[in-house]
Amino acid sequence: MFDLNLFNSVLAFRGISKKELASKIGLSETTIYKKINRNGDFSREEIQKIGNIIGKENAKAIFFADELTQMQETDAH
Numbered sequence: 001m002f003d004l005n006l007f008n009s010v011l012a013f014r015g016i017s018k019k020e021l022a023s024k025i026g027l028s029e030t031t032i033y034k035k036i037n038r039n040g041d042f043s044r045e046e047i048q049k050i051g052n053i054i055g056k057e058n059a060k061a062i063f064f065a066d067e068l069t070q071m072q073e074t075d076a077h
Contacts, residue, residue, distance in 0.1 A: 001066040002040020010058045025049040 011021065022032035025046055035041045040063060042050070051059030 002036075003062050003065045004036065004040070006058075006065070007036070007040070007062045010054050010062065014054055016053065021050065021053065024053055 011018065016024075018032055018036070019029045022029050025032075026049070027035075027046070035046075042063070047059055047063050050062075054062075
């Protein structure tokens, strides 16, 4: 699941606007807002491009938060 709060925090920390991010990954500003509003409906390629800009670990935490939590809970048992 897409973690919108973390997404916004990482962008703010790195000083990247959504408009700038959209441009860097080849999307229009309108498209990136639509994807964000659809709970992070980004393609694998777009996620990889975002990871190259904000850091791969940040991208994993933003786009795969539920999967990471489930893996950690499984490892704990």
